[in-house]
Amino acid sequence: MLRDDLRTLWTEPRPPDAPARVWRDWVLLAAGLGGVVLEATLRENVVWRPVAVVFTVWLCLLPLWRRTRPLAMVTLAFGSVILLQVASLVAAPREPVGLYTGAVVLVLVYALPRWGSGREIVLGVTVVLAAAALCSVTDETPVVENLVGFVFLLLPGVFGAAVRFWVTARERQLEQVRSREREQLARELHDTVAHHVSAMVIIAQAGRVLAGADPSAAVEALEGVEEEGARTLEEMRAMVAALRDRGAGAELAPPAGVADLERLVRTPGGRLKVDLGLDGELDSLPPALDAAVYRIVQESVTNAMRHAVTATEVLVRVTAERHKVRVSVRDNGQRTGRGRDGYGLAGLRERAALLGGELQAGPGADQGWHVEAELPRGRTESGAHPRPRR
Structure with a gap:
């Protein structure tokens, strides 16, 4: 078991998308260089002052590459510490060499487990x-102080590992949410198309019965429709079966859509008044878009019920335009916590992106929480031409 854990640790890749530099890096560099100047100027008992200043400036520069080259920066920093310690052993100065500002190396200790493989x-x-x-052996310090120094040195690394574990766990949960949203969207598409294809098969079967006295070409055409419809239904079921949970039912029913919003907002038991406004041509939306509008309103209203403190009303507006549908959900309450997006909103963003749209959520300018979505009526609608009926 221990060997497997070590092998897993050894093969762990770096976290993706590590930023090269952010504004905090320059603040840290300025603070470090400022500390070097003040300490070198005001401190009187600095051993090997020029060496200590150059050495500490060197340590202050290394954190600029701590995310993209964590091992190299740690090796350069602590390798320099080892060389300086060996040099101090040879020259035998009365006091340790270096400035207190050199504690900036703790940032590198944090960055190693946070960004390294x-x-x-x-x-x-x-x-x-x-x-x-080496420092513990060569310095004449008590054992207890050495142990405290070890803990103090390794504590930033523990923090870095904890932050990495938390971020990884959250990304894994977000990916699970996105995967579930894809599965639900695929199921809705499957059920909607399968519903219509099943009707096509039934009509084709009825056509065969009624066309018994017609020419054989009509019978063959009806047989072709039936065969093609049955094959399409079978292949689609097989393709989406892998996305379904094993216990999921196989009922063929269109998912909830805009037509069900009235029932949704009038569900008894809610503590908020929901003002629903529908505008535009919303009766002929594509099935996936219809279900997405319902899901956005459902999740947003549910979040308002749970998290909007002192809210009394939720405004829901669904507006259909020629090429897109806009969804707006706003409450007039106060939000608790830090206002970070939950997993439900992550799923809605994934669904909107899959349909070629976008969704934004955040606190309003004055109060409440706003969810705004813009979804295209069809990815290829503008370039499509209606087929003439025969």
């Missing part, structure tokens, strides 16, 4: 422990 973490921790062990 498993292999980089193992090698980097080895370098850090080697430098700490």
Whole structure:
């Protein structure tokens, strides 16, 4: 078991999309260089002052690459510490060499497990422990102080590992939400199309019965419609079966849509008044778009019921335009917590993106929480031409 855990750690890849530099890096650099200037100017008992200043400036520069090159920066920083410690052993100064600002290396210890691969973490921790062990052996400090120093040195690394675990867990949950949303969308598409294809098969079967006295060409055509419809239904069921949960039913019924919004907002038990407004041609929306509008309103109203403090009303507006449908859900309450998007909103964004639209959610300018979605009526509607009826 331990061997498997170590092998998993060793093969762990780096987190994706690590930022090269952000504004905090320049603030950290300015603070470090400012600390070097103040300490070198005001401190009197600095051993090897020029060496200590150059060494600390070097340490302040290394965090600029801590996310993209975590192992290299840790090796350069703590390798320099080892070289300086060996030099101080040879020259035997009365006091340790260096400035207190050199504590900036703790940022590199944090960045190693946060942004490094498993292999980089193992090698980097080895370098850090080697430098700490050399300093503990050569410095005449009590054992308790050495232990406290070890803990203080490794604590940022523990924080970095914890942050990485939290971010990874949240990304995994978000991916599960997106996967469930794709599955639900695929199921809705399947059920809607299967509903119509089943009707086509039934009509074709009836046509065969009624066309018994007609020419054989009509019978063959009806047989072709029946065969093609049955094959399409079978292939679609097989394709989507892998996306369904094993316990899911196979009922063929169109999903809820705009027509069900009246029933949704009038569901008894809600503590908020829901003002629903529908505008435009909403009766002939594509099935996937129809279901997406319903899901956006359903999730947004549910979130308002749960999280909107002191809210009394939720305004829901669905507007159909020529090429797109706009959905707006706004409440007049106050939001609790930090206002971070939940997994439900992540699923709605995934659904909107799959349909070629976009969804935005956030606090309003004055009060409440706003959800705004814009969905196209069809990805190829503008370039499509109606087929003439025969």
